[in-house]
Amino acid sequence: MNSLLLWATYGAIAGLPGEAPTLAQQVVLPPTDARPLLVVAPRDVERAAMIIEFGVGGVDDGVSSGITHLSQYVLLEASRRMSSARRTELVYGADATVEVTTGQLSCRFVVEGARGAFDDLAERLLRQILSPDLDRGAFKEAVRRMYHQDLGSTGIDEAALFSQAAMADYGFAESPDGDHTIMSNLTFGQVQAHIAKHFRPANATVVLAGGFSSPRLSKVVRSFRGGARRPEAERRTTVAGVHRMSARFEVRLVGLPAPLGTPEQAAAMRMLGVVLRARVQRRFRAAGVSYATEVSVLRRPWLQFLLITVPTYGDPSFPIERELNRLIGEVGAGDAFDEQAFERYQRILLHDVERVDATPIALATELAMGKGQVPWFDPAVVAAARAMTFAEFRAQIAPWASSERVAHVVLSPTEGRPKR
Numbered sequence: 001m002n003s004l005l006l007w008a009t010y011g012a013i014a015g016l017p018g019e020a021p022t023l024a025q026q027v028v029l030p031p032t033d034a035r036p037l038l039v040v041a042p043r044d045v046e047r048a049a050m051i052i053e054f055g056v057g058g059v060d061d062g063v064s065s066g067i068t069h070l071s072q073y074v075l076l077e078a079s080r081r082m083s084s085a086r087r088t089e090l091v092y093g094a095d096a097t098v099e100v101t102t103g104q105l106s107c108r109f110v111v112e113g114a115r116g117a118f119d120d121l122a123e124r125l126l127r128q129i130l131s132p133d134l135d136r137g138a139f140k141e142a143v144r145r146m147y148h149q150d151l152g153s154t155g156i157d158e159a160a161l162f163s164q165a166a167m168a169d170y171g172f173a174e175s176p177d178g179d180h181t182i183m184s185n186l187t188f189g190q191v192q193a194h195i196a197k198h199f200r201p202a203n204a205t206v207v208l209a210g211g212f213s214s215p216r217l218s219k220v221v222r223s224f225r226g227g228a229r230r231p232e233a234e235r236r237t238t239v240a241g242v243h244r245m246s247a248r249f250e251v252r253l254v255g256l257p258a259p260l261g262t263p264e265q266a267a268a269m270r271m272l273g274v275v276l277r278a279r280v281q282r283r284f285r286a287a288g289v290s291y292a293t294e295v296s297v298l299r300r301p302w303l304q305f306l307l308i309t310v311p312t313y314g315d316p317s318f319p320i321e322r323e324l325n326r327l328i329g330e331v332g333a334g335d336a337f338d339e340q341a342f343e344r345y346q347r348i349l350l351h352d353v354e355r356v357d358a359t360p361i362a363l364a365t366e367l368a369m370g371k372g373q374v375p376w377f378d379p380a381v382v383a384a385a386r387a388m389t390f391a392e393f394r395a396q397i398a399p400w401a402s403s404e405r406v407a408h409v410v411l412s413p414t415e416g417r418p419k420r
Helices: 067-077 084-093 117-130 136-152 158-166 188-198 214-222 263-286 320-333 339-357 360-370 379-387 390-397
Strands: 027-029 037-042 047-054 097-102 107-114 204-210 241-246 251-257 294-300 303-311 407-412
Touching: 027 214, 037 214, 037 360, 047 117, 047 360, 067 084, 067 097, 067 107, 067 117, 067 136, 067 188, 084 097, 084 117, 107 117, 107 360, 117 204, 117 214, 136 188, 158 241, 158 251, 158 294, 158 303, 158 407, 204 214, 204 360, 251 320, 263 294, 263 303, 263 320, 263 339, 263 379, 263 390, 294 360, 303 320, 320 407, 339 360, 339 379, 339 390
Parallel strands: 037 204, 241 407
Antiparallel strands: 027 037, 047 107, 047 204, 097 107, 251 303, 251 407, 294 303
16 A cells, blocks of 8 residues: 555654644554554644545445445444434534535545544544444434435535446446435344444544544554455546436536546646636636536545536526536647646645645545545645646646546436436
8 A cells, every 4th residue: 555644653643752744744554454544634723523434335235225324324323332412412512513425435424523522522433433332222213313314415425426427337326325215124134234244444444634632533543443444446437428317406517537646647637626627617607607616636436536516507508518628628738828827726726735734624535535545635746736837737637638538417407317
């Protein structure tokens, strides 16, 4: 496994003197001896975040659609280690949030809260999730709470929706959140067996970022062991072209697969994200079609790609896909802007990196995607972005920033596929 920057050893993570972390530095401890992979990024800020991710998702559900999603709620809501009422008290006391997300090949528990009180909440959740003691009697209440949360959710997982529509592999077309009709017939025993198989310490990645006690929580994480880690998924490819899916909202998702094997490639991809965010937003605002373009660099177990999210409204005759292809093609061909504009984009990128590094939930999200296996969000990438010239940027993106590689997903209430 390629490590992210190791600024400290096992001794330093336990509290011995070590070099203080600077921009995007973190400790990565690999999943040895059936223990979780641990990524620790302490920062001198007033908030903290934790992500507990398991290598299991909707694709692994088989005929029991939604069993992974339900298993996450059972771990939270049907546990003898901590009642829902006690967790609510701790969450309130830490000014915190606890969220559950389920993807195609992985799922997450995401925690964010205030410094100080965060440590108690995080430790209790780590023990509850990494060493479960399930309560059969609370199973139905866990199912009810899952339904309540799902019905009230207004957020969308753009990456999951993009993969549903644009990936050709078996199982990706189904929603990782599952089918509520099927889930209502799942038994406690089925869910318990699914948890025992997949939700094991060795199959977990734990990321801690921000203002927390690194020695305390690191020791807790490394105390758990058991099971086997899911091998990293083979890289898969999207199907270029236009894909359509029914949804409650109108939005375009545009995916551009790209390599991230070196710091220079990762820096170029992040730079391309900054460039496209500015150019797409400028063009679509001027046309009155969209005012909130977002561009994300994403790593999933099966794909590394740049995702453009464009909520759309206004003139239905505006050629959205054609314009997006044109903008991407112009940048890839090197015809979109000059060296002076590149330097402005470079400053924006470095500012964005600093902002993420100082925002625990954003930093934890970036580090959870990287998992120490690629140069994803570390000092080497920052250095490459800072040193990159206009000519080097153009050379890096030329082979893959092409409209021919783009996959478009049209989400709309007027489309025919099942609604999300």
